[in-house]
Amino acid sequence: MIFHIVKRELYDHLSSLRFALTTLLILILMIVNAITYLGEYKQRMGEYQKQVARSRSELKSRGSDLYRLTLKGPGRLYKKPSPLAFCADGGEKVLLGEVRGNTAGRTQRWQGGNTSHKFTEIWGLIYPPNTDLLFISEMIPGERSIMPAYIKIDWGFVTAILLSFMGILFTFDSISGEQERGTLRLMLANSISRNTVICGKFLSAFLAIATPFLIGVIVSTAIIYLSEVVQFKGIDWVRLGFIVCVALIYISIFIFLGLLISSRVKESSTSLAILLLIWMVWVVLMPNALGSLGNRLHSRPTAKEFTAQVRDAREDLQTRYFARIKEPPRRETPATIATALGAEYVNKDAELRDRLRADYLFAELRQIQTARSLTRISPAAVVQYAFEGLAGTGFPRHLDFISQTRQYAKQFRQFLIDTDRSDPESPHAVGIPEGTSQRPVNFDAVPKFEDQHRFSTDFNVVIVDLLLLILFLLVLFIGTFLSFLRMEIG
Amino acid sequence: MFLVLLRREILAHLITFRFAVTVIACLLLVVITTLIRIDDYEKRLAGYNTARNANREELLSTRTYSLLMPRVDRPPNPLSIFNAGMDNRLGNTLRIYYTNVPVLWDAQTHSSGNIFIDHFYRIDLVFIFQFVLSLLALLFAYDAIAGERETGTMRLTMSHPVRRGSILTAKYLGAMMCLILPLIISFIIALLWIVSTGSIVFSGDDFLRIAGILLTSIIYLSAIYLIGLFISAWVHRTTTALMISLFVWVVLVLVYPSLSVSVVDQLIKPEGSRIDSSYDAMRQIRLAVNEKEVEYLNNDQIEGESDRFNLDGALARGLHVGIGNKPTLMRIDFKGYDWQYISSESEKFIPHAIRYHQFLTPLRIDAAEKMGLIRLPILEQLWFRRARIARNLLRLSPAAMYNLATQAWVGTDLYGVEDFFETARQYRRTLVNYFYDKDAFSSRQWFASDKGAIDLDDLPRFAYQRADLWTNASRALPDLQLLLLLNLTLFLATFAIFVRQEI
Numbered sequence: 001m002i003f004h005i006v007k008r009e010l011y012d013h014l015s016s017l018r019f020a021l022t023t024l025l026i027l028i029l030m031i032v033n034a035i036t037y038l039g040e041y042k043q044r045m046g047e048y049q050k051q052v053a054r055s056r057s058e059l060k061s062r063g064s065d066l067y068r069l070t071l072k073g074p075g076r077l078y079k080k081p082s083p084l085a086f087c088a089d090g091g092e093k094v095l096l097g098e099v100r101g102n103t104a105g106r107t108q109r110w111q112g113g114n115t116s117h118k119f120t121e122i123w124g125l126i127y128p129p130n131t132d133l134l135f136i137s138e139m140i141p142g143e144r145s146i147m148p149a150y151i152k153i154d155w156g157f158v159t160a161i162l163l164s165f166m167g168i169l170f171t172f173d174s175i176s177g178e179q180e181r182g183t184l185r186l187m188l189a190n191s192i193s194r195n196t197v198i199c200g201k202f203l204s205a206f207l208a209i210a211t212p213f214l215i216g217v218i219v220s221t222a223i224i225y226l227s228e229v230v231q232f233k234g235i236d237w238v239r240l241g242f243i244v245c246v247a248l249i250y251i252s253i254f255i256f257l258g259l260l261i262s263s264r265v266k267e268s269s270t271s272l273a274i275l276l277l278i279w280m281v282w283v284v285l286m287p288n289a290l291g292s293l294g295n296r297l298h299s300r301p302t303a304k305e306f307t308a309q310v311r312d313a314r315e316d317l318q319t320r321y322f323a324r325i326k327e328p329p330r331r332e333t334p335a336t337i338a339t340a341l342g343a344e345y346v347n348k349d350a351e352l353r354d355r356l357r358a359d360y361l362f363a364e365l366r367q368i369q370t371a372r373s374l375t376r377i378s379p380a381a382v383v384q385y386a387f388e389g390l391a392g393t394g395f396p397r398h399l400d401f402i403s404q405t406r407q408y409a410k411q412f413r414q415f416l417i418d419t420d421r422s423d424p425e426s427p428h429a430v431g432i433p434e435g436t437s438q439r440p441v442n443f444d445a446v447p448k449f450e451d452q453h454r455f456s457t458d459f460n461v462v463i464v465d466l467l468l469l470i471l472f473l474l475v476l477f478i479g480t481f482l483s484f485l486r487m488e489i490g
Numbered sequence: 491m492f493l494v495l496l497r498r499e500i501l502a503h504l505i506t507f508r509f510a511v512t513v514i515a516c517l518l519l520v521v522i523t524t525l526i527r528i529d530d531y532e533k534r535l536a537g538y539n540t541a542r543n544a545n546r547e548e549l550l551s552t553r554t555y556s557l558l559m560p561r562v563d564r565p566p567n568p569l570s571i572f573n574a575g576m577d578n579r580l581g582n583t584l585r586i587y588y589t590n591v592p593v594l595w596d597a598q599t600h601s602s603g604n605i606f607i608d609h610f611y612r613i614d615l616v617f618i619f620q621f622v623l624s625l626l627a628l629l630f631a632y633d634a635i636a637g638e639r640e641t642g643t644m645r646l647t648m649s650h651p652v653r654r655g656s657i658l659t660a661k662y663l664g665a666m667m668c669l670i671l672p673l674i675i676s677f678i679i680a681l682l683w684i685v686s687t688g689s690i691v692f693s694g695d696d697f698l699r700i701a702g703i704l705l706t707s708i709i710y711l712s713a714i715y716l717i718g719l720f721i722s723a724w725v726h727r728t729t730t731a732l733m734i735s736l737f738v739w740v741v742l743v744l745v746y747p748s749l750s751v752s753v754v755d756q757l758i759k760p761e762g763s764r765i766d767s768s769y770d771a772m773r774q775i776r777l778a779v780n781e782k783e784v785e786y787l788n789n790d791q792i793e794g795e796s797d798r799f800n801l802d803g804a805l806a807r808g809l810h811v812g813i814g815n816k817p818t819l820m821r822i823d824f825k826g827y828d829w830q831y832i833s834s835e836s837e838k839f840i841p842h843a844i845r846y847h848q849f850l851t852p853l854r855i856d857a858a859e860k861m862g863l864i865r866l867p868i869l870e871q872l873w874f875r876r877a878r879i880a881r882n883l884l885r886l887s888p889a890a891m892y893n894l895a896t897q898a899w900v901g902t903d904l905y906g907v908e909d910f911f912e913t914a915r916q917y918r919r920t921l922v923n924y925f926y927d928k929d930a931f932s933s934r935q936w937f938a939s940d941k942g943a944i945d946l947d948d949l950p951r952f953a954y955q956r957a958d959l960w961t962n963a964s965r966a967l968p969d970l971q972l973l974l975l976l977n978l979t980l981f982l983a984t985f986a987i988f989v990r991q992e993i
Contacts, residue, residue, distance in 0.1 A: 091609065
């Protein structure tokens with residue numbers, strides 16, 4: 001029997017104007033997205049490869065000298081663009097995909113008696129947007145972009161905004177409309193349970209919305225896959241599969257919402273007005289309003305305050321160490337106290353810079369984190385975040401990239417120390433030229449950075465969003481059933 | 491008869507459920523938005539004041555002319571509560587070097603705001619009206635003609651001696667009055683809230699600007715209503731009219747603005763080759779100055795000196811800005827010195843150093859101006875052109891026109907922000923003239939403060955005024971005109987369809 005209901009309803013839906021308009025709109029948007037993405041990906045990937053190659057060759061040019069490596073560090077580290085960015089762009093332009101492991105090479109002069117010595121600062125991690133760089137703008141066009149603000153039209157947008165809208169359009173009159181016309185009474189006069197009716201209505205609306213979406217998904221994936229610009233790996237198909245599943249859950253949420261309101265309200269036009277308002281507030285306005293609260297709830301120091309803070313802390317460290325250094329460092333094995341202290345100072349200074357910069361960066365990231373947590377009240381935001389996580393773009397990916405660079409920085413430091421340890425002639429005070437091994441370093445042994453897209457990490461982030469969506473779905477599902485079962489049909 | 495019709499229309503709208511729900515939602519949203527934006531404005535104002543005080547202190551502690559590089563700040567726009575626009579997206583603090591003609595991209599941000607958040611989450615009053623009230627307008631319109639035709643009341647009305655034009659006008663005016671009502675209440679609530687917090691002070695002109703925003707909002711809502719009315723007259727069934735209206739709304743308000751800008755952003759890329767060629771041109775200018783410097787130093791009496799001129803003493807501050815060889819338009823050449831103490835033996839080099847600066851500094855200033863003439867147009871070409879194309883394409887959507895027009899009224903559009911940089915460029919000229927007036931390059935205080943710091947009492951201060959009301963109005967005018975034109979066209983088209991229709 002349920003099959004008959006689904007068939008009847010689905011037939012109604014498919015021959016309706018809204019279905020035609022939906023399919024057309026979704027198809028146009030998905031195709032435009034796919035086509036513009038091809039150029040974008042080619043450019044992003046080309047740029048990434050060029051940057052990585054340049055950074056490698058710079059690292060190589062530092063030669064085999066261990067001290068030079070200690071001084072200059074690994075160079076620039078880049079975030080690898082995701083092949084699936086067409087699903088969710090995630091604001092890659094605003095989140096700068098670059099971390100620098102290098103040094104400005106400033107020196108501090110130590111003076112004792114009539115001797116003096118210059119200590120040169122060694123490399124540390126710099127996260128470009130949070131430092132007060134004068135020339136940042138050409139590197140980050142997004143930051144000072146004078147383009148009118150816009151939302152990227154990707155699968156995330158199509159799903160979050162359009163599919164939810166369709167969900168409402170296909171269901172607002174499905175119960176109240178039948179009640180107005182009296183067909184609901186007729187149907188229930190037959191031996192059909194109310195559960196069957198509601199299931200039938202849900203399934204037909206679900207199929208009517210999922211079909212154009214899946215067509216769009218197939219067409220746009222086909223365009224991107226067949227163009228051979230983007231190389232998909234096996235795991236990317238799994239990611240795409242999950243993305244489609246998330247979209248389907250999301251569609252169901254709005255279908256149940258529509259059925260719920262439609263069963264509570266007597267007139268279709270009232271039901272529509274209520275649904276449109278809920279949709280507008282929940283999907284469009286709430287993410288924007290709550291997101292703006294992110295940097296209100298957490299404050300962070302301004303760039304100027306941060307610079308002052310770093311300067312003060314470093315000066316403090318410097319005075320403490322310089323008071324203890326009694327003579328200039330010399331090349332001697334084992335290292336003199338002054339050499340050891342000098343190396344310790346240089347390393348502590350690098351550590352201090354790293355720590356403060358990371359704190360500052362994390363203060364900024366916490367604001368974004370808060371904004372995202374707040375907006376999760378809206379399923380539209382949740383579905384966007386789930387898409388980003390699954391596509392390997394956006395904020396969670398950015399966090400993963402940052403943590404990978406920090407991991408790598410540790411590895412690089414350890415490499416420097418280990419290489420130095422393996423040389424018996426070295427004074428073992430890495431950080432200053434007098435204390436570092438002079439044995440040539442094998443370039444192949446130097447650890448290199450490569451940004452990894454790790455599905456397990458991405459998926460862990462998505463679980464929260466997935467559970468939230470399921471929670472929304474369950475609440476609305478139960479609500480709809482209860483409401484329909486207890487509904488009086490007049 | 492017309493009045494009867496009008497009264498009926500107004501009453502019919504006012505008692506509907508959709509009207510009540512939408513108005514309540516709209517007012518609630520207005521209250522929340524005002525709250526968020528006032529808080530945002532206060533934070534930004536506090537940031538501005540701190541930055542300004544710090545910059546003034548820094549300026550007053552400057553001891554030589556060559557290190558005079560005041561920082562200037564852009565205050566937050568109090569009207570940004572209505573439309574935030576670019577106000578917190580673009581840089582708001584800028585250092586003025588006499589060797590650099592400043593542009594928008596030289597600026598940084600002094601606030602502790604978050605670029606990511608400002609970029610992704612937008613909420614202001616215009617945003618609310620743009621979405622919520624436009625939807626209400628469509629809900630009023632979709633069954634205005636189609637619905638009455640279906641229920642048969644249209645025939646009834648027509649049986650009276652009333653012209654079709656009057657019927658249409660009555661419908662239009664009735665709906666507009668019901669739309670303007672929540673709009674005005676929203677404005678009043680927002681204004682009351684703003685005034686009662688006391689942190690935002692509006693000038694008389696600002697109230698006129700707010701009136702401009704109100705007017706633009708009315709014209710926008712009218713355009714959306716007429717779109718709905720047109721569909722309602724054109725289509726025979728109410729449900730069809732509703733579906734088409736809603737789709738048109740989604741496309742015009744949500745999809746098209748983002749789609750057009752993202753396509754422009756993707757397809758029109760700034761050309762890297764132009765950056766390279768202008769960088770080369772600017773490098774030539776730099777090299778020419780360097781050559782003259784070398785030539786000058788070779789021809790003078792003392793051999794083999796650097797720009798320190800064998801001076802012995804304490805250089806409290808020596809500043810040299812300028813980075814790398816990477817082709818960039820953002821390079822600034824700058825040299826500043828502050829000798830706090832100069833030993834008596836090197837006193838004999840001082841006239842020599844003075845002559846050097848007297849000769850070279852005007853050359854550097856000229857070079858900076860020449861480079862500015864290359865840099866400004868190229869940045870204009872690279873970035874402004876794309877933004878302009880995007881803006882023009884956006885104008886196919888009335889929602890975008892509304893957004894752009896209100897930004898222009900408020901002064902948070904691109905041109906409004908550019909005004910600040912124009913003022914900064916003028917201020918740089920003033921600063922250079924001040925140097926010339928003071929004969930600063932040929933003074934010892936250009937590079938040394940050992941005989942006392944410079945006196946900054948008569949230094950011209952930077953004062954930024956937002957553009958006046960008429961400039962704002964003239965910037966809003968193109969979009970306003972387009973909206974009006976759209977209104978007129980739609981009204982005439984609806985009328986044409988309605989007059990010929992058989993009831």
